[in-house]
Amino acid sequence: MQTPDIPASGAQAEEQQALKPFRGAVPRIVIVGAGFAGHRTARRLSRILAKERVEIVLLNPTDYFLYLPLLPQVAAGILEPRRVTVSLAHTLPRVRLVLGEASQVDVDGRRVEYTDPEGRHRELTYDRLVLAVGSVNKLLPVPGVAEYAHGFRGMPEALFLRDHITKQTELAAETTDPEEYASRRTFVVVGAGYTGTEVAAQGKLFTDALHAQLARPKAPQEAAGQSRSAPPRWLLLDVAPRVLPGLDQRLSDTADRVLRGRGVEVLMGTSVKEATPTGVLLDNGEFVATGTLVWCVGVRPDPLVEAVGLPVESGRLCVTPRLNVPGRPEVFACGDAAAVPDLTRPIAGDGGGRGYELTPMTAQHASRQGNAAARNVAASLGFGEARPYKHHDLGFAVDLGGVKAAANPMGVPLSGPLAGAVTRGYHLAAMPGNRVRVAADWLLEAALPRQAVQLGLVPEWSVPLDSASPELAHFPKAHTKE
Template structure:
């Protein structure tokens, strides 16, 4: 029986496995999905988890329930032996394992992008997974509560200051959702208190959010109309947007900006982007900016049994020819969930075609627009190129997310409804410790299996 191994259960890997199980439902083909967790994480709603809108399990979709004809193997891929056609992995308890394959789909995704900024790896926190969102939710709550009892105005102001670096899709949503969250916590904490707590009621100690980016505008990779809408909403909410600005150094007491300004803070959220998982660069195959080179049919040149899609693959965008270099090539598809999902469909069809079921085809993208949730009823969206803002954009954005999620739709909608009627719960769960969410999610073993204690 042929075996197809899919590595990674992000947007690309989950869609690949799901489409394969449907296309090959009547065939004698074994489909195996290798992933460190037993869930698919719906990343676009992660900022709502950190802001207390959604409970953590709402954005995690069971792989077993949504992929009934796929065998799940829990583990983190560590190496691929192309000559022997075997994937080596480490299971959640640290034991070694391997999987033989007839067809391989690499959809290992991406990790945090690091820059050589002193102190960032020690004092900043990324935002790529559920542990980071849970930690940030607890951290924001803790800083707000500590600020309420601080006896010194400077300490109180530092704990009430939150800095987000990177005004892309993730950073913009984290700042937008986070400002609403801290404002809600502030209103709960700022009730009349004894005289010794008057520092909290000072105007200088209201929650302060800064959004930094070296780009000239927020959401630099999206339509300028979306950027203008997001900028207007964030500024109206009180978020300080600093474009053409970045962090020069991070310290335990705050951050130095590249303009010489020091911002006292206990919170630095690193959302400067992502880079492909280093696994693909270690295969010894051609890569382009860390992404595995593939043909428009998503197979690897010289290895027709290997396919790649999503953030880990350098997929040529046949709708965007390169200009100015005369080589006749194409731009690469951006590292977005929309591309990853559709590439998963194409990869599955082409894997099935390589096994004699159907016809292979090239990946060709047709943009349906983007949606950015700005918290509350606010959003910026351009479905099918039509620019929207305000409550209408908010409704379209949430409708899109419900349609795109492969599960948990009712639970997500219920949490949204409850959030409009009830105050958010300002409690710390204490489930995630700082050492279990290192910024460099690519190399430390504890980043792959966050239950492990730190090592010297």
């Protein structure tokens, strides 16, 4: 297939010439990653190029798209795991799915090396590449954190945390040791951004419900004068001066008010100095005895991005406003993997530098960048016209559990049940599938008591905090080219 000629001059003509050669009769687009950016790119491309002879390949470790914003509800037992995992085959019928973990990108040879689920080393060649590998847990040099903290970036961590919280609460109900009782019922969340705030808000409701169920029979130690009526203890820590530091002050105030009213101890300007098997030492000198430390301090771009060997900024691949890499017009990047200039936020007095701030690493930007990447990749093949990415935030929504939320759609601040309704409506609209099933779980949660049991599906050793260290070197080598 020949790329249709488009009138161009200068740099555009050189770029167009660099894009012309194809490896086969049908050009192949390889998208690495099926998060918000990658899934949206694949979906939009499959529609734009539905009638064209173009192969779209999606490389991803799992066969599902994970709707991350609702993961805290999985950990709290509100939603079943399958509700937030959307089938890639079902939502992308015209896209070829390849299961595997990308390990290396050779931009000169135009190929992506990956390891499939059975440990075999393979590779995919491409004519166009879209890097949308997303992000991983951000680690800080705090002693003991890597060994004793639990992250919250994927389904395994959510399932493990649900089991872990249930187990700690159940074991606390059985012990007669007051120190063990207090430790097992104390939960520490580090990081008061989106994830940490929602985990603490949902987790407090979850453990309060478990406590009420387990405390019904009068225990012998209560009869002896040792009261166990106090609810479980939750602490939310952050070095920032307020909850949700990156959002509007009114959203922050709403979230802070809801958390404190629910009994969560919100400690701003506080961090963990050391984590131990029996608890955490805070930088204010206080030692908190706990068996649960949830690490939600933020994310960093997947290390694969820097390994590509192209210019990066803060670990993100440098791209133009059209989301392609300067000097590599066949390579595109979007989402958390890309340092995308935010054309709505120029830098005052930049003095001839980049000129614009970078778009924040949010699901909202990732989804819309996926749309833009799809349009511009198609344009590079001669279908349509490329345009720069430019998006104004439409507002944010933070689910605080129950009927509580903080939201500012179109800049209008909301709180209470109205914000809760808007937040859930937003999630249903944003999900690419499973909407009816999610809504059904919400209705059941409102009508029936929550049932909490340990499923034992995810052992602790399988969810290390450093999720960016797959042991690819231990797989048997069997290299295959496609």
